[in-house]
């Protein structure tokens with residue numbers, strides 16, 4: 459059957475109302491409905507039964523696993539290329555994680571040039587060269603505007619829908635998928651990827667490797683029953699392991715391991731840190747602006763600053779969070795297992811000398827006060843008792859009795875407020891997963907597994923991650939746009 463038979467004048471396959479007299483339409487489109495209809499109690503298994511019957515005729519060119527950011531963009535990309543596509547999503551709706559991105563506003567890309575984009579990729583930026591030169595953030599913005607989503611750019615180049623609603627991003631993507639005739643099966647969990655192993659020594663598309671195996675389909679589970687869906691191309695867009703309640707439970711990573719592919723151990727990243735050295739409950743809720751954090755550990759026998767950043771952070775009931783802490787967490791995993799100290803410079807704009815002058819000025823204005831009442835204008839109230847204790851200065855001492863040596867200790871406490879990092883918070887609180895399917899296994903020009911014909915991995919399931927600012931979603935869009943079957 460020709461896929462083209464289902465397309466209208468613009469090359470789009472209307473969904474689902476067209477009644478073209480073809481097997482595909484009658485067997486699939488008629489039975490596969492968007493989630494709303496399933497929620498009214500229709501029988502998903504009946505659909506799957508009919509679909510698996512049709513699948514024996516290989517009605518779909520591509521199965522996509524996961525209807526998140528990467529999966530939706532993949533569906534659009536491949537359907538635009540004339541492929542007949544089905545997406546299986548285990549949730550009852552599309553883009554559950556996308557919905558909560560950017561605090562519900564979805565920072566969908568960053569309005570920056572490619573150089574800045576690559577500077578913000580933490581893991582495997584080189585792997586992304588082809589995908590980003592094929593579809594960069596300017597392309598993403600044009601794409602979304604082109605499918606009817608008005609955008610706005612905010613501080614730091616962060617791009618959001620003009621409406622401030624992430625649901626609008628999901629809505630334009632789902633609408634586009636439907637217009638292209640992509641079928642989305644909700645409440646349908648892919649359990650297995652089926653692989654043919656007899657197909658030896660086929661030249662891969664990239665010519666850089668020899669396929670050892672080929673993909674043959676997937677096993678889908680819905681309403682308690684398993685069904686086999688045959689297909690020559692499968693795209694795994696199941697996300698990483700972070701925020702598992704959104705559906706990203708690491709399935710793609712598990713399959714990659716089972717298939718013998720190299721996987722970089724997944725770790726929570728862009729995640730708050732647990733610390734010792736303070737009573738967290740005392741400082742909980744305190745937010746610090748215009749501070750500088752530096753993380754120090756032993757590198758090649760010497761203590762070194764391994765990450766430094768200026769910005770904002772906050773104290774929580776377990777430790778520290780906020781923008782500079784989240785970014786730091788993405789850079790620290792390579793030192794896991796080592797002692798890691800966090801120093802907060804509470805007055806980064808002032809040198810040691812300038813800070814001393816400032817303290818002397820404050821002291822002279824409070825000449826008859828006790829030391830404990832003299833630094834209110836210098837530090838946030840919640841920090842004062844802790845800094846006083848750490849400085850070793852008698853809090854009841856008159857300000858004019860504080861010695862030069864004591865001022866030095868106070869300066870050190872303010873410029874190097876020390877905490878010990880004891881761990882990362884878990885995947886439940888991690889914005890992204892660092893690690894995943896090794897980029898060495900994938901052809902960067904197509905995202906196909908070099909050794910398995912027809913099998914591709916895209917999005918957060920791949921060992922590639924970036925900082926906050928819209929870069930992670932851009933990774934998902936770029937990987938999905940370069941797919942080639």
Ligand SMILES: Cc1cc2nc3c(=O)[nH]c(=O)nc-3n(C[C@H](O)[C@H](O)[C@H](O)COP(=O)(O)OP(=O)(O)OC[C@H]3O[C@@H](n4cnc5c(N)ncnc54)[C@H](O)[C@@H]3O)c2cc1C
Nearest residue numbers: 524526527528548559560565648697705917918928930931
């Ligand atoms: C709180 C939060 C805020 C964020 N904010 C931003 C932001 O503003 N900007 C930004 O760039 N990035 C942000 N991110 C990161 C971004 O959301 C992810 O990088 C991105 O969603 C990854 O897309 P993905 O499609 O690879 O995976 P996901 O979005 O996780 O989608 C994977 C989909 O696959 C489905 N699935 C999994 N296993 C199966 C299976 N076996 N069968 C069927 N379906 C399956 C899941 O249910 C899910 O719907 C944020 C993340 C979080 C947690």
